[in-house]
Amino acid sequence: MDDKTARERAELSGKLTNVLDARTLAGSHRRLAEIVRPGMTVLDVGCGTGSITRGIAEATGPSGSVLGVDSNAKLIEKARRAHGGTPGLAFEEGDAYELAYEERFDIVTSARLLVWLSDPLRALKRMTAAAKRGGRVVIADYNHVKIKWGTKPPASMLAFYDAYLQWRSDAGLDNAIADRLPALFERAGLARVAVTPQHEETRRGDPDFAVRIAIWADTASSRGPQMAKDGYVTEREYKTAEDEYREWIRSDADSLTMYMLAVEGVKER
Ligand SMILES: C[S@@+](CC[C@H](N)C(=O)[O-])C[C@H]1O[C@@H](n2cnc3c(N)ncnc32)[C@H](O)[C@@H]1O
Numbered sequence: 001m002d003d004k005t006a007r008e009r010a011e012l013s014g015k016l017t018n019v020l021d022a023r024t025l026a027g028s029h030r031r032l033a034e035i036v037r038p039g040m041t042v043l044d045v046g047c048g049t050g051s052i053t054r055g056i057a058e059a060t061g062p063s064g065s066v067l068g069v070d071s072n073a074k075l076i077e078k079a080r081r082a083h084g085g086t087p088g089l090a091f092e093e094g095d096a097y098e099l100a101y102e103e104r105f106d107i108v109t110s111a112r113l114l115v116w117l118s119d120p121l122r123a124l125k126r127m128t129a130a131a132k133r134g135g136r137v138v139i140a141d142y143n144h145v146k147i148k149w150g151t152k153p154p155a156s157m158l159a160f161y162d163a164y165l166q167w168r169s170d171a172g173l174d175n176a177i178a179d180r181l182p183a184l185f186e187r188a189g190l191a192r193v194a195v196t197p198q199h200e201e202t203r204r205g206d207p208d209f210a211v212r213i214a215i216w217a218d219t220a221s222s223r224g225p226q227m228a229k230d231g232y233v234t235e236r237e238y239k240t241a242e243d244e245y246r247e248w249i250r251s252d253a254d255s256l257t258m259y260m261l262a263v264e265g266v267k268e269r
Contacts, residue, residue, distance in 0.1 A: 017075065019215060020048040021082075022208070025055025029111045031196045031262030032056070032138050039063040040106040043130055045096050045123070046070055046113030050079030050089075056109075057089035067105075069094040096123035101130035111140040114181075118172035124188045131267045137190055138264040140198055143178040144168075150203075150255035153216075154248050160220050160233060160241035167223075167232040181263040190265025200258040210249060213256045217245045 025033045029052050036042065038061040047053045047068030057066040068091045070076050079091045096113060108127045114120040127137055144165060152158075165175050174180060185193045202212040224238030233241075 017049055017078070019218065020075075021051055022211065023051045023111075025052050025059065028052055028200075029055075029109070029140055029262075030198050031140065031264065032107070032109055032111075033059070035136070035138070035264075036060060036107065041104065041132075042066045043099075043101065043105040043108045043127075044068045045099065045108065045110040045127060046116070047079060047091065048072075048075050050075075050083045050091060052111060053079065053091070054083040054086050054089060057083075057086045060088060062087040064088050066090070067092060069096075069099070071095045097126060099123075099126040099130050103129070103132050103135075105130055106132060106135045107138055108135070109138045109140075112142065114139060114141050115144070115175075115177045116173060120174065120177060121184050121187055124184055128188045128190060128267055133267055133269070135267050136264055137185070137188075137267065138262060139181055140260060140262040141178045141181065143259045143261070144175040146176075146259035148257040148259075149253075151252050153253070154241070154244035156237065156241040157216060157220070157245040157248070160224075160238055161216065163227060163232045163237075164219065164223065167227050167230060178259060178261040178263075181261060185263060185265040188265075189267070189269065191268045193263065193265040196262040196264075198260045198262045200260055201255065203255045204253065213249055213253055214246065215256075215258075217242045217249070220245065 036056055036059045040060045041064060042056050042060060044053045044056060047070050050068050053066060053068035060066055065088045068079060073093050076091050076093045083089060096117065108131045117123050131137055169175055182193050182195060202209050220238045220242040224233060227233050228235050228238060
């Protein structure tokens with residue numbers, strides 16, 4: 001898959017940008033939240049609408065400096081409008097494959113980005129180049145194969161989910177990237193690689209349960225049309241999956257666990 005097609009696959013619709021807006025450093029990039037310190041310089045690649053990036057800038061404080069980069073110009077505009085006034089924070093349009101920074105940042109990070117790239121090692125090498133010697137690369141990403149629902153979702157959604165994984169995998173995207181990150185870190189030349197489980201669990205009774213578990217209904221409605229054009233589902237199938245899943249959220253759903261790891265490594269040389 002060429003880079004342009006990969007980028008189109010990663011494009012986000014309105015509903016999914018709401019999901020990004022709801023994310024926070026403390027809740028959605030937990031390992032990074034533990035290690036970021038005042039005064040640090042941090043690069044956040046694939047920053048989306050910048051909610052997590054803003055949290056990073058609040059943690060590094062006015063003596064630090066944080067740059068969010070994303071290939072989607074509209075998201076960068078949105079990030080600037082929402083968070084541009086935060087001291088020490090800037091946003092730039094840019095491609096993870098083309099990062100031109102050399103030895104500039106204490107921490108280079110991404111969350112939920114590599115799962116959308118057909119050549120994650122190439123991006124990881126550019127991210128490693130951007131870290132200072134002694135600096136760290138910290139990546140949080142999913143293994144979508146290891147998703148777990150508590151009660152069983154409707155068959156229409158399970159069929160949609162299988163088609164979604166197939167559509168992604170045929171496009172050259174790695175559904176299990178989280179578990180491959182340690183090996184990729186070694187290949188990028190990073191040392192002292194450490195893995196922290198950071199699974200995302202939501203249970204009925206949590207204040208944001210209905211919004212968070214709905215991610216797959218939102219995915220059916222936002223990715224469904226492209227998947228239908230590509231021949232992986234019909235319009236009727238993705239719409240039924242969305243409707244039945246939303247009904248299931250109201251009635252039987254009890255929990256969802258999205259498997260996520262945070263992997264970090266140090267640039268020693
Ligand atoms: C699922 S979103 C994650 C956003 C944010 N990091 C978060 O965790 O909420 C993935 C982001 O990666 C961006 N992206 C995809 N391909 C990219 C590339 N080649 N270079 C930079 N950003 C890219 C998308 O535009 C999108 O904003």
